[in-house]
Amino acid sequence: MSQPVSRRTVLGLAGSIAGATVLAPAFATAANAEAGADVTLTDNGKSVTLTNGLIQFTLVKATAEIINLRLVGSTQGNENVDLLPGGRSHGYTTFNVGTAAASGMKGGTFSVISQTTDRIEVSVLSADPTLQPFYVDIRFALERGASGLYSYWIVKYPDDMPDGLALGQLRYAFSNGTDAAFRWFAVDDERGVQQRPTVAEVQAAVTLQDSTIALPDGTIWSKYQTSTDLEGDNNVFLMSNGTIGLSLVQASKESFGGPTRQELSVHDYYDGMILLWHPLTGHYGMPDVQPAKGWGKVYGPFYLHVAEAATGDEATNVAALWADAKQVAAREKARWPYQWITDPLYAADQRSTVTGRLAIPGQSAIRDGWAVLYQPGPDRDWRGTVLDGTDWQYLGLDYIYFAPIDRAGKFTIPAVRPGTYTLAAFAKGAFGEYRRTGITVPAAGQVDTGRHTWRPVSHGKTLWQIGTPDRTAKEFHTPGGSDGYRSTLAWLEYPYEFPDGVDFTVGTDDPAEKWNYFHPALATPGTAAQLAWRGTTPDETLTNWKIRFAGRRYRTGTGYLDIAIAGSVFGTLAVTLNGTPIASVDPLPGVPGDNSSYRLVARSMYRLLPTITFPATLIQSGENVLSLAPTRAGEITDGLDDWMEPMSGIMYDAIRLQVDAR
Numbered sequence: 001m002s003q004p005v006s007r008r009t010v011l012g013l014a015g016s017i018a019g020a021t022v023l024a025p026a027f028a029t030a031a032n033a034e035a036g037a038d039v040t041l042t043d044n045g046k047s048v049t050l051t052n053g054l055i056q057f058t059l060v061k062a063t064a065e066i067i068n069l070r071l072v073g074s075t076q077g078n079e080n081v082d083l084l085p086g087g088r089s090h091g092y093t094t095f096n097v098g099t100a101a102a103s104g105m106k107g108g109t110f111s112v113i114s115q116t117t118d119r120i121e122v123s124v125l126s127a128d129p130t131l132q133p134f135y136v137d138i139r140f141a142l143e144r145g146a147s148g149l150y151s152y153w154i155v156k157y158p159d160d161m162p163d164g165l166a167l168g169q170l171r172y173a174f175s176n177g178t179d180a181a182f183r184w185f186a187v188d189d190e191r192g193v194q195q196r197p198t199v200a201e202v203q204a205a206v207t208l209q210d211s212t213i214a215l216p217d218g219t220i221w222s223k224y225q226t227s228t229d230l231e232g233d234n235n236v237f238l239m240s241n242g243t244i245g246l247s248l249v250q251a252s253k254e255s256f257g258g259p260t261r262q263e264l265s266v267h268d269y270y271d272g273m274i275l276l277w278h279p280l281t282g283h284y285g286m287p288d289v290q291p292a293k294g295w296g297k298v299y300g301p302f303y304l305h306v307a308e309a310a311t312g313d314e315a316t317n318v319a320a321l322w323a324d325a326k327q328v329a330a331r332e333k334a335r336w337p338y339q340w341i342t343d344p345l346y347a348a349d350q351r352s353t354v355t356g357r358l359a360i361p362g363q364s365a366i367r368d369g370w371a372v373l374y375q376p377g378p379d380r381d382w383r384g385t386v387l388d389g390t391d392w393q394y395l396g397l398d399y400i401y402f403a404p405i406d407r408a409g410k411f412t413i414p415a416v417r418p419g420t421y422t423l424a425a426f427a428k429g430a431f432g433e434y435r436r437t438g439i440t441v442p443a444a445g446q447v448d449t450g451r452h453t454w455r456p457v458s459h460g461k462t463l464w465q466i467g468t469p470d471r472t473a474k475e476f477h478t479p480g481g482s483d484g485y486r487s488t489l490a491w492l493e494y495p496y497e498f499p500d501g502v503d504f505t506v507g508t509d510d511p512a513e514k515w516n517y518f519h520p521a522l523a524t525p526g527t528a529a530q531l532a533w534r535g536t537t538p539d540e541t542l543t544n545w546k547i548r549f550a551g552r553r554y555r556t557g558t559g560y561l562d563i564a565i566a567g568s569v570f571g572t573l574a575v576t577l578n579g580t581p582i583a584s585v586d587p588l589p590g591v592p593g594d595n596s597s598y599r600l601v602a603r604s605m606y607r608l609l610p611t612i613t614f615p616a617t618l619i620q621s622g623e624n625v626l627s628l629a630p631t632r633a634g635e636i637t638d639g640l641d642d643w644m645e646p647m648s649g650i651m652y653d654a655i656r657l658q659v660d661a662r
Contacts (some may be wrong), residue, residue, distance in 0.1 A: 036145035038117040048110070050120055050142045050149075055306050057084070057149060061110035064124040064138045066091030066174070069306070071244060073147070076310040078244055083306070088177030088270050091304075096169035097133055098288075105138065107131045118144045119340065133162045138172075139301075141340070147307060148249075148328075152300030153279065154343055157291045166288040170280040170299060174239075174246060177270035181241040184314065185266045185273060186322045187226050188234055193318045196268040197221050208489060208530050209598070211267075223267035224600040225486050227284075232259030232370060232402060236329040237266045238322055239273040242314030245321035247305040248275050251332035252415065255279055255299045257286060258392050259370045259402040260471060262601055277302050280396060285594030285605040289396040297398070298345045303332050337415045351415040352441050354401075356449035358409040358425050358434065360456065368470060369405030369427035373413055373439065374398070376422055390435070392424055393605055394591065418443040423452070428470040430456040431562055431654065432608045459560035459611065460660030464506040464549050466515060467654035472603040473566045476517040476652070485517055485602045491525040491647055492534045494518070506549040518597055519545055520649040521572075521630040525597075527646045540633065543649075547626040549657070557616035557661020561626075567596030567604040567651035569644050570634030575612060576627045582614040586631040588650070593634075597647040606653065616661035626657070 037053025047067075049058045054073035057066050069084040069091075084090050093104040108124040115121075121141040126132045135156035142149050151172060157165055176182040183196045197205075197215055205213035205221070212222035228234045238247045253261070256279060263278045279299035280289060305328045309317040337348045354373060358366060374392040392400055403413040405427065420440050426433040434454035441447050467475060478484035479493035494516060501523075504514050523539040524531060531538050561575065561582070570593050572586040594604035634648020 039120050039142050039144050041112065041115065041120050041122070048122065050122070050140075052142055052144055052146065054145070054147045055142075055149065059110075059122065059124070059140060061124065062106065062108050064093055064105045064108055064140075066140075071147070071306050071308060074308055076243070076308050078308050081244060083176060083244065083246065084174065085178075089175055089179065089272070091172065091174045093138065094169060094171040094173065095132065095136075096167070098164070098166045098168070102169070103132075105132075105136070108138075113139065121340075127158075129161050134165055134167065135161070141301075148247075148303050148305040150301045150303050150338075151277075152298060152302070152341065152346075154296070154298055154345065156296040157293055159293050161293070164290075166290045167280060168282055168288045169278070172277045172302075173274055174248070174304065175269045175274040176239070176241075176272040177274070178272060179241065180271045182239055182272035183268075184238075184240040184242055184318045185226065186238040186318065186325075187228060187265050190229070193315060193322060194226075196273060199271050202268070206533060208533060209527065212489070214533060220488050221268075222600060223264060224598075226265050226267045227262050227599065227601060228265050229262065229601070232404070235333060236325045237275060238318075238325050239266050239275050240318045240321055242317055243310065244306065244308045245318065245325065246275055247307070247321070247325035247328065248277055249303040249305055249325070249329045249332050250277070251301075251303065251329070251336040251338075254399045254401055254415070255297060256400075257396060258372060258374075258400045259404075260393070260603070260606070261286070262604070275304075283595060283599060284601065285393075285591040285596075286396060287394055287591065291397055295397065296345050298341075298343060301338060301341070303328075347417050350418055350443040352418065352443065352445045352447055354413040354416050354439070354441060354447045354449060356411055356423070356452055358405055358411065358427070358452045358454060360409075360427065360430055360454050363427075363429060365407040366405050366409045367407070367428040369409075369411075369425060371403055371405050371411040371413060372424040373401040373416055373421040373441075374424065375419060390422065391590075392422075416441050416447075423449060425452065425454065426471070429468060430454070431469050431564055431656070432457055457562065457608075457611065459558075459562075459658045461658060463551070463657045463659060465654060465656040466504070466506070466511055466547070467564075467652060469564055469654040471564075471566055471606045471653055473517040473651040473653065474602045476511055476515045477513050478517045478602070485597075486600050489526070489530060491518060491520055491597055491649075492530055492536065494520055495524045495536060495539070501543050502545040504545070504547050506547065515652075517602060518649055518651050519543065519628065520597075520647070521570075521632075521634050522646070522648070525647050525649065530646075542630050542633065544627055544629040547628070547655075549624050549626070551619040551621065551624045553621045554616035554619055554659065554661040557659060559614045559616045559619060559661070560658045561612040561614070562654075562656045562658070563609045563612070564653035564655075565607045565609065565650060566602065566653040567594055568607070568649075569593050569595065569597050570648040571650040572631040572634070573609075573650065574627075574629050574631045576629075577614060577618050578620060578624055580614075580618055582618070583612040584631055585609060593644050595644065596651055597649060598644045603651060603653075616659050619659070 039052045042049045056072045058068040067086045113121040125137045137154040236249045262284045309320040375398045376389045405411045423436045479490045480488035484490045523541040571588045575583040590607045596604035
């Protein structure tokens with residue numbers, strides 16, 4: 001098969017980028033608005049064509065589809081290449097509303113919002129409750145000198161719409177499904193430039209689950225392998241035919257869901273590739289957005305960047321296109337918020353900067369920290385159950401603003417709308433998260449929230465800890481290597497690598513080798529088809545993991561067990577110490593199934609379980625055994641998402657035992 005280009009290779013390719021010719025025209029700004037040809041619009045009847053001398057595209061008025069996308073300003077002879085010729089190759093919308101089948105924009109009303117020789121902005125609006133149960137205004141903008149187009153959505157829920165709106169997914173996709181030459185892609189620097197399998201390999205593959213196949217050579221290929229791993233640091237994705245690149249740039253993720261939100265980005269599509277913008281989706285545990293009447297929100301904008309490279313070698317071309325796309329992403333981030341967007345919901349001229357400093361006593365430096373500003377709200381899961389409205393991970397009604405915390409604890413969160421917020425913060429090495437309510441942000445100002453001293457939960461002397469709190473199970477053993485959770489169906493290897501379950505001895509065993517990244521409910525996790533493909537005899541025995549540790553006898557006092565969860569697929573947990581039950585959690589708090597195992601990630605919705613307390617006298621001199629087991633097999637009684645049941649289980653972030661005793 002066409003193998004992914006290794007990270008080492010990509011680093012080598014990056015060194016040759018200086019010799020590559022990359023088309024990356026400057027975008028229009030106040031300083032260079034005269035650069036490039038005028039922006040023009042031609043009305044074709046059912047469609048319009050916009051061009052600025054660099055790119056040209058046609059927009060279908062009723063559906064907001066983009067067809068006939070060309071790099072007309074090519075300097076490499078690509079001006080006649082139609083990147084989106086129609087059919088399976090187009091830009092298009094997807095709406096998932098409630099339990100209805102997925103649909104898209106239809107019966108839209110086209111209008112020109114503004115038009116000058118420097119910028120044209122157009123709209124495709126659906127406000128008819130008989131066509132869509134919500135108001136959606138999809139905007140597109142083209143600027144002078146820009147080798148790309150902008151799009152953003154204004155979504156509202158007016159009083160005249162049907163009751164009970166539940167938005168599960170909003171998506172705009174750019175697909176080139178008929179051109180097998182579109183086989184290159186890049187998601188992040190860690191994975192570098194990659195290739196999809198050939199069409200022949202896909203046709204000869206064995207299907208193991210949705211969008212997941214075993215290729216003829218036995219390797220796994222899945223669209224879930226290209227999910228983004230840390231949205232807070234990832235602003236651009238690329239697909240390419242080896243000469244021309246289409247890059248989707250998101251300058252801000254404020255409407256997306258926070259710094260740890262994951263989502264699909266780019267993957268194979270029929271005979272080509274598809275590039276995805278997912279402002280709202282539930283792939284990794286995000287509940288539906290269920291607003292009250294009068295709600296409104298702006299999603300985006302995103303920027304679709306079109307560029308070309310010419311060195312003669314496709315892999316080097318794509319590496320050059322990827323480097324260019326990252327530079328464009330940096331420029332777009334610097335422009336945020338875009339001043340040309342005038343909708344009051346976007347509030348470009350009302351944004352403020354929020355700063356502060358986080359201190360964690362006992363930690364000399366903050367590691368991998370994030371600060372998050374959000375407005376708590378009554379969000380619900382896909383069953384309609386009201387979730388904890390104070391947990392930003394599940395909130396989708398409003399905007400979530402976030403920024404990294406540097407080692408000194410300082411953070412700067414830009415472009416925050418006026419309002420009253422809760423500030424949350426978390427960092428590697430600390431259980432849970434810090435919160436302070438009542439952060440007031442004025443319009444167009446600067447807010448210094450001061451020093452925040454966070455003392456993470458702690459109860460006494462630590463006897464042992466497995467894992468480092470970082471909201472991921474990556475540090476533990478993964479079949480297939482460090483990224484095996486992504487490159488394989490890693491759960492199928494569990495009965496072979498841990499035939500007797502995990503039996504871990506504190507102080508002796510290495511968690512990277514002896515603690516599996518995923519604690520399945522069943523001894524042989526996987527569907528019947530997956531187990532048959534692997535040659536595994538099904539065994540639905542519930543698993544029982546053991547932690548052995550040396551202890552001494554306590555006369556009095558209390559033991560405290562803290563368990564942080566990085567992901568859960570219908571997880572339940574029973575805990576015993578030396579044969580005595582000390583806790584039963586059924587089900588785990590939070591969303592029931594966050595898709596983490598099934599959709600090939602090492603974390604999803606984080607949760608810190610309520611501290612488990614027990615008499616310290618249960619700890620005995622010599623060896624002690626703490627057991628972790630599901631209370632039952634994962635199951636869904638209402639039939640929703642029951643395809644995940646065979647992969648039910650828990651991904652642990654960290655487990656810590658403390659005592660306050662003598």
